[in-house]
Amino acid sequence: xxxxxISPEEAYHRCDPNSFSFETTTEVEExxxxxxxxxxxxxxxxxxxxxxxxxxxxxxxxxGSGRHSVIESFIHEKASKEPTPxxxxxxxxxxxxxxxxxxxxxPSQGIVFKGEMYELIDTLKTTIxxxxxxxxxxxxxxxxxxxxxxxxxxLYHDVGTKAKSEKIAVSRSEHDFRFSPTDDxxxxxxxxxxxxxxxxxxxxxxxxxxxxxTMLQESIHQISIxxxxxxxxxxxxxxxxxxxAVSPLIETLKRKYKDHEKIIHYLEDIEKVIxxxxxxxxxxxxxxxxxxxxxxxxxxxxxxxxxxxxxxxSHQNNHGxxxxxxxxxxxxxxxxxxxxLARMGMLITNFTLIKPGCLHQANNxxxxxxxxxxxxxxxxxxxxxxxxxxRKIHIEPVERLLGLINTVxxxxxxxxxxxxxxLIGEPLIYYLLNAYDPEFISLFKVQADFESDMIRSxxxxxxxxxxxxxxxxxxxxxxxxxxxxxxxIEQATREAGDREKLSLRIREFADLMQEADYLAxxxxxxxxxxxxxxxxxxxxxRRGGRIKDRLFEAMEHDIHYIETQGAKVGQINGLSVFMLGxxxxxxxxxxxxxxxxxxxxxxxxEREVELGGPIHSKGVMILSSFLSSRYARTxxxxxxxxxxxxxxxxxxxxxxxxxxxxxxxxxxxxxVPIKQTLAITGSVSQKGEVQAIGGVNEKIEAFxxxxxxxxxxxxQGVIIPASNVRHLMLKKEVVAAMELGxxxxxxxxxxxxxxxxxTGMMAGERDDKGNYPAESINGRVEATLQAFAKNLxxxxxxxxxxxxxxx
Numbered sequence: 001x002x003x004x005x006i007s008p009e010e011a012y013h014r015c016d017p018n019s020f021s022f023e024t025t026t027e028v029e030e031x032x033x034x035x036x037x038x039x040x041x042x043x044x045x046x047x048x049x050x051x052x053x054x055x056x057x058x059x060x061x062x063x064g065s066g067r068h069s070v071i072e073s074f075i076h077e078k079a080s081k082e083p084t085p086x087x088x089x090x091x092x093x094x095x096x097x098x099x100x101x102x103x104x105x106x107p108s109q110g111i112v113f114k115g116e117m118y119e120l121i122d123t124l125k126t127t128i129x130x131x132x133x134x135x136x137x138x139x140x141x142x143x144x145x146x147x148x149x150x151x152x153x154x155l156y157h158d159v160g161t162k163a164k165s166e167k168i169a170v171s172r173s174e175h176d177f178r179f180s181p182t183d184d185x186x187x188x189x190x191x192x193x194x195x196x197x198x199x200x201x202x203x204x205x206x207x208x209x210x211x212x213x214t215m216l217q218e219s220i221h222q223i224s225i226x227x228x229x230x231x232x233x234x235x236x237x238x239x240x241x242x243x244x245a246v247s248p249l250i251e252t253l254k255r256k257y258k259d260h261e262k263i264i265h266y267l268e269d270i271e272k273v274i275x276x277x278x279x280x281x282x283x284x285x286x287x288x289x290x291x292x293x294x295x296x297x298x299x300x301x302x303x304x305x306x307x308x309x310x311x312x313x314s315h316q317n318n319h320g321x322x323x324x325x326x327x328x329x330x331x332x333x334x335x336x337x338x339x340x341l342a343r344m345g346m347l348i349t350n351f352t353l354i355k356p357g358c359l360h361q362a363n364n365x366x367x368x369x370x371x372x373x374x375x376x377x378x379x380x381x382x383x384x385x386x387x388x389x390x391r392k393i394h395i396e397p398v399e400r401l402l403g404l405i406n407t408v409x410x411x412x413x414x415x416x417x418x419x420x421x422x423l424i425g426e427p428l429i430y431y432l433l434n435a436y437d438p439e440f441i442s443l444f445k446v447q448a449d450f451e452s453d454m455i456r457s458x459x460x461x462x463x464x465x466x467x468x469x470x471x472x473x474x475x476x477x478x479x480x481x482x483x484x485x486x487x488x489i490e491q492a493t494r495e496a497g498d499r500e501k502l503s504l505r506i507r508e509f510a511d512l513m514q515e516a517d518y519l520a521x522x523x524x525x526x527x528x529x530x531x532x533x534x535x536x537x538x539x540x541x542r543r544g545g546r547i548k549d550r551l552f553e554a555m556e557h558d559i560h561y562i563e564t565q566g567a568k569v570g571q572i573n574g575l576s577v578f579m580l581g582x583x584x585x586x587x588x589x590x591x592x593x594x595x596x597x598x599x600x601x602x603x604x605x606e607r608e609v610e611l612g613g614p615i616h617s618k619g620v621m622i623l624s625s626f627l628s629s630r631y632a633r634t635x636x637x638x639x640x641x642x643x644x645x646x647x648x649x650x651x652x653x654x655x656x657x658x659x660x661x662x663x664x665x666x667x668x669x670x671x672v673p674i675k676q677t678l679a680i681t682g683s684v685s686q687k688g689e690v691q692a693i694g695g696v697n698e699k700i701e702a703f704x705x706x707x708x709x710x711x712x713x714x715x716q717g718v719i720i721p722a723s724n725v726r727h728l729m730l731k732k733e734v735v736a737a738m739e740l741g742x743x744x745x746x747x748x749x750x751x752x753x754x755x756x757x758x759t760g761m762m763a764g765e766r767d768d769k770g771n772y773p774a775e776s777i778n779g780r781v782e783a784t785l786q787a788f789a790k791n792l793x794x795x796x797x798x799x800x801x802x803x804x805x806x807x
Contacts (some may be wrong), residue, residue, distance in 0.1 A: 003753050004722060008738045012728045013499035014494060015461060015486040017530075024479040024527055025469035034070050035463045036454030036504050044074055047446035048420050050364065054445050056388065056421040058371070060430050061450025067424055067508030068368075070450075072325065075366050075422070079321040085364030088415055090310040090351045094269045100310075100351035102413040103263055108316045113263075114309040120249055121307050124274065127245045128281040137241050141234065148230040155219045162215065166208045179209045242278035246271050270307065280304070310352045312336075312415075313360050322365035326358040329374045331383050334359055336395040338410050354412055359384075359393050364418050369434075371425030384421070385580065388443050391417045453501040461489055464502055471510050477517040483530035485514065491537060494697065494729040499721075512536055544583035551587055555706055560647055562588045563676040564707050564716060570594060570668035572758070573679035574645070574660035575703060575718070576652075577695035577711040586702030588679055590646040591657060593664040597788040597795075598640020600628070606645060606652050619655030623662040625686045626751075631782045638789040641665055655683040656693035659721075665756050670780035674758045677713070679703040682721040688751040690725040697730055704734045704743055712737060717744030720756055752778070 022028050034041060040059070047057040061067035087110030090100045105113055131137060163170045169180050169188045180188040186411035189197075197205075243433055250271045257263040274281075279284045280303075315322070326333060336357035341345040358367060374381050379398055387393055392414035400409075423444060430447070433440040454460060465485050480488075488509065495503035503509070513528075515536040520528045554560035562573065574591045577584060607611030612620075620643065628637045643661050645652055659682035667674045681699050682690040700718045707716040725747050735742035748754045755777050764776025772779035 002226060003757065004725070004747040006725065006728065006738070006747060008735045010725060011728050011738055011745060012491060012732070012735045013456075013490070013729060015489040015493075017482045017486040019458065019461070020465060020482045020485065022465075022482060024481055025472050025485065026479045028466050028469035031463075031466040034074065034470070035242040035460070036451055036502070037070060037469055039728065040067075040448045040450045041074060042449035043446055044071065044422075045078075047422075047448065048075060048078060050446070051392070054388075054442050056444045057137035057423070057446045057448055058430050058433075058444045059422060059424040059448045059450065060427045061424070062452050062505065063426070064505045065450050065452060066504065067450045068325075069506070071422060071424065071448075072323065072368060074738075075368070076323050079365060080319065081322050082321040082365075084108075084315050084318055084320060084323065087311065087315060088313045088356075088360065088363070089413060090312055090354050091266055092306045092308075092334070092351055093413075094273050094306075095246075098410055100354065100410060100412045101262075101266060102260045102312075103266060104260075104414050104416075105263075107318075108109070108314065110309075110311045110314045111316050114311050116253060117307060117309050120253070121304055123249060124245060124281055125304075128242060131225075131241055131245050132278075133240075137237070140237055141358070144237065145228050148226055151226055152223050155222060156682065159212065159219055161215055163212050163792070166212070168205075168212060169209055170212075177798055179212050181205045181209075195368055213470045215660070237279050239275045242275040242281075243271070246274050273306075304351065305350065308352050310354055312354065313363065322362050323368070324358050324362035324365070325368040327370075327373070328377075329358070329369050329380050329384075330377045331398050333357055334380060334384060335387065335393060338359055338395060338397065338412070347412060351410065351412070354395060354410070357393070359387060359419065360415060362419055363393070363415065366420045366422060368422045368424065371423040371429050374423065375429070385439055385443060387417060388419075388421065389439075390414075393417050394589060427540060428454070445798060451504055453496040453498070453503050456489075456493060456496075456500050456502045460502060464489055464492065467506075468509075468513070471506070471513055472517075475510060475514060475517075477513055478520055478526065478528050480513070480528045483521045484533050487530040487533040488513070490729070491533070494548075497694070497697075498727050499729055500726055512540070515539065519692060541583075544581070545585070547578070548583075548585040548587075552705065555588070556709055562590055562706060564710055565713075567673035567675050567759075569671055569673045570664055572660050572664040572674050573676060573703065574657045575679050575681040575699035576654075576657065577698050582696065584696035584698055586700070588703050589648065589657070591643065591660050591664055592646055593641060593643050593661070593668045595639060595641045595665065595668045597638055599685045600632075600639055601637070602627075602636035602641045606643075606648070611648070611651050613651060613653030615655050616652050616657075619658030619683060620661065622655075622686055623658055623665065623684055626662065626684065626688055627665070627785075629686065630688070630778070631785050632789075634791045635786065636792075637785065638792040639669075641668070654693075656681050656695075658682075659684045659690050659754060662751055662760055665779055666751075666755055667759065669784045670761075670777050671784070672758075672759045672761055672777060672780065675715070675760070677707075677715040678717055678719060678758055680719040680754060680758065682719070682724075682748075684751055690721045690748050690750060690754060692721050696720055696724045696727050700728075700745060701731055701734055704737065707743065708733070708737070712742040714742050716742075717746060718735060719746050719748055719757055722747040722749045745759045 040061070043057070044057060047055055059067055084107040087105040087107060089103045089105065089110045091103055093099050093101045103113075160170045163179060169182045170178070182188055215379075250267050252263055254267050257267070265649050334357045336359075337347055337355050339353040339355060340349045341353070359474070369384075374384070379401065383401075394414045395412045397409070421444075427449075433444075465482075468480060468485055468488055472478070489502065491512070492502045492509065493499055495505060495508065510714050512533070516528050516532040519535050519539075520532045525532070551560065555562050563571070564573075570593045572591050574589045575586055576589050602620060607617045607620070627639070631637075643665070660680045662684050663680060664674065666672075681693055681696065681697075683693055684690060700720070703716075703718050704775055730745075734743060734745075738745065746757060748757070759777060762773070762776050764772040765777040766772055772782055774780075774783070
């Protein structure tokens with residue numbers, strides 16, 4: 001037999017405070033690197049260094065493992081050594097106003113360019129009017145007007161001369177010309193005088209006047225041509241004069257940005273628009289502008305807003321690549337948005353109302369997103385994938401993507417994208433996306449898997465102490481005495497569920513340290529000691545212990561019936577674990593078995609009523625196979641058995657009770673009582689091997705608490721799988737009782753070892769003839785099953801004879 005009684009030292013792996021070289025954490029050196037996450041950080045380093053498309057990262061890790069803080073710190077450190085990315089601005093597209101242009105500038109130059117454009121327009125507001133009010137422009141403008149006036153006057157003079165030669169008087173008013181016949185003295189005839197003239201004379205006069213009218217019309221037409229020519233000359237003069245004011249200033253900017261072709265083209269467009277629209281700088285049209293007459297491009301026809309520069313992204317105060325974490329990754333928060341203003345009951349917009357998203361902010365850097373939050377936002381995940389594939393950031397309303405609106409709106413030019421996206425999420429999310437989204441693996445090719453624990457050794461304990469010191473410093477906590485550090489390390493081992501490991505669930509330990517700090521300050525202490533940590537652990541358990549207390553209260557009053565004294569056939573104390581939120585606790589469970597002759601069926605009552613899960617049902621099937629292979633190799637398994645968790649009213653899952661179920665079946669078949677002072681946990685294989693289970697500490701402590709309340713006799717204890725010994729980190733009360741011999745924990749490797757301890761009778765092994773000893777558990781079980789088979793055979797024969805007699 002390999003039965004092993006656990007010693008107190010094995011039950012709790014202490015951390016010796018004297019193994020530390022410091023007295024308090026103020027003496028501990030600063031943590032220089034992240035501990036326990038070498039594999040994940042290697043993957044992150046590879047992912048952010050790989051420049052090929054699709055090598056974005058998905059960071060896998062349990063909640064509270066410090067994955068966010070570690071990733072951000074690691075990437076910030078890397079990003080600080082990288083070049084600062086470009087600035088991006090949106091400006092007016094003078095050729096297609098509804099499609100604003102995106103301009104790229106060197107780092108910190110976006111704000112500078114905005115200021116330069118403001119100074120340019122502000123300078124032109126004073127320069128252009130002063131030039132147009134100058135003598136040179138006035139003289140040239142006057143020359144054009146004088147020339148036009150002279151040509152008009154000469155033309156009118158020719159008409160007048162011609163009329164005079166035909167004895168026709170010309171009267172000229174502000175709006176029209178009048179022709180009238182004259183007498184020999186050159187005086188206009190009155191109407192009465194004109195009527196007295198002979199008809200031939202009157203007809204000749206009318207013909208002459210008609211010719212003069214035609215001549216006048218031709219003159220007026222010529223005058224309109226000359227006016228258009230003069231107006232064109234005036235416009236050209238304005239344009240030429242305006243260019244004289246604009247060109248030197250624009251040329252200065254063009255020389256500065258000579259290496260940026262797109263900016264040069266924009267400045268050329270600015271120069272052209274200003275020289276052609278110089279009147280905007282001469283007349284204040286804004287005061288009389290109708291707010292209803294506003295173009296979709298922004299309503300800039302006579303406004304200086306069209307010369308504005310919308311600085312979308314500026315890295316004026318940044319150094320290195322940007323690292324952005326977006327807490328609410330909606331579609332608009334990722335890709336940006338176009339805002340609107342309400343005016344006169346209408347919504348209007350222009351390029352100055354374009355706002356960036358976090359993809360713009362993190363461009364040429366790193367964007368960190370929570371995978372669960374991303375998937376919860378409509379269209380956000382699909383939009384992100386489209387953007388990563390196209391490597392361009394499109395700003396467009398979600399309703400347009402859905403085809404819900406067809407109104408004309410802005411279509412900003414897409415911004416080129418070069419980014420590393422880091423998704424952080426639980427393993428389940430990663431594997432589901434990998435399985436059901438064919439595009440996922442092509443965009444997130446790097447998996448960074450965070451560990452939930454690390455190996456415990458003398459060196460790693462020293463490193464863990466530096467981590468504790470860093471957490472205390474970051475959270476502004478009191479210094480921790482080395483005894484408190486040792487107690488935290490012991491708790492980390494307990495949380496890891498393995499005495500050879502340390503938990504890396506940083507958030508939980510930060511919370512525990514803060515609670516210990518609160519308790520220490522409450523008692524006016526200057527440092528945190530081990531008792532403060534102990535109190536914090538106890539307080540946390542008490543807060544989440546209401547349901548556990550109610551369960552144990554029911555056991556204490558025999559409402560939930562559990563026996564801890566005596567012995568009974570076909571009844572055993574199993575152990576289960578409850579997980580409610582953040583709280584985990586064990587609970588004893590009474591398992592009973594009844595056996596009788598039958599057709600080899602073991603009825604799992606929990607499964608029959610659909611309270612047992614598939615893994616629990618699998619465990620029952622395995623023990624059924626064990627019974628058949630050990631005791632019924634040559635005969636049918638003539639057994640009808642039932643198994644039940646007494647007073648269980650909820651779902652049961654897991655196979656950790658299969659060893660207990662098998663032992664209680666063997667007890668029932670052998671008719672040998674099981675000690676109720678003992679409880680057992682462990683799964684079982686088809687070969688009778690007892691296998692490891694989870695929650696071993698909680699299970700042992702649950703049975704101990706019940707026994708302690710009823711009084712420890714020294715006979716109580718728990719049987720566990722030998723492979724679970726390394727997982728033991730029992731609470732101090734259990735260890736103290738073990739030291740006094742009042743409670744025991746025993747490790748077994750096989751069902752035979754377990755049943756011997758439970759019954760006090762040897763299990764028995766087959767002799768050379770293949771028989772078990774008669775007075776052994778196995779011998780009695782086999783004898784019972786053979787008797788069942790014989791009885792069943794005789795019953796079948798009697799039944800057949802009765803059937804013949806009836807015939």
